[in-house]
Amino acid sequence: MMQHLATSFLAALALTTLPLQAATFTPPAGCNLQVTVQNRGCSVSQYYICDADPEGYQRSAIFGKNGLFHTSIIDEETRWIESASPMSGITDRLVEGARDEASFSNLLKTGRDEFDFDTRASDGLVLNQKGFDVLTGETVQIDGQQLERTEFRLTTTGPDGKLVSERRGTQYISREFGRFYGGIESRTGADGEQTKTNDSPVLFTFPEEAGFGDTTPQFDCDQLLTQILQERAAS
Incomplete structure (x- = not known):
């Protein structure tokens, strides 16, 4: 679940900034775009x-x-x-020497993987990330892709615990692609406030297909904006 630590919350914030502009993603020189995935929750991912x-590294x-x-x-x-978050300018990196490294191969082999590692932000803040991923045994087809459902839990704590x-x-x-995609989750903050999000994949687009590289999200954008406005009105 490593690539989905903060995206749902940041996606909600992104709705409140600049006006919509259609564009096509071009990866940096020396890089090749593999697939574009349209998600629930008003986001689109470029892998x-x-x-x-x-070898084996993937970017999104x-x-x-x-x-x-x-x-x-x-x-x-x-x-x-x-x-990294372009909105905040903060970059978080893995601190080597984890107490328990995340392991995709262990998840596939045993059906469960636990992890316990630290990340260090570019502003110096070190956070501990501890939790697990479990295969539920359920296989689903989404836009022609065979995916397996997982359950997860992730607890993030500060230097003071x-x-x-x-x-x-x-x-x-x-x-096939050796990675996680989003789903339905709940998040509880330090103040006890709870939020629920759904950034499950909907469409997978490959080279030569219409929509490949499209950076305009297609699903739930109006619904998410309405939710944000309602929460603001109630606060």
Whole structure:
């Protein structure tokens, strides 16, 4: 679940910024876009690989209604190598020497994988990320792709051991592509406030297909904006 640590919350924020502009994603030089995935929750993900990266690394760039809001790098075990938020300017990187490394291969082999590792932000903040992923045994077909449903729990704590957030819910994995996709989850913040999101994949678009590289999200954007406005009115 390493590539989905913050995207749902940031997608909601992205709706409140700049006006919508249609565009096509072009990966950096030396990189090749593999697939574009339209998600629930008003986001679209671009997954690509770069020649200069170690073998097995994958990159993603996730766009909301108003542009790019999250990028990430994972390795062949789906470890969270790096993530960044253009909105905040903060980059988070994996701290080597984890107490329990995330392992995609272990999840596939045993049906469960636990992890316990730290990330360090570019502003110096170190956070602990601890939790698990479990295969539910359910296989689903989404736009022609065979995916398996997982359940997860992720607890993030600060240097003082106090809760930053707790997330739990469901996601999907693809054995073919060796990665996680979003799902339905709930998040509880340090103040006890709870939010629920759904960024499940809907459409998978490959090279030579219409919509490949499209950065305009297609699903739930009006619904998400309405939800945000209602929450603001109630506060």
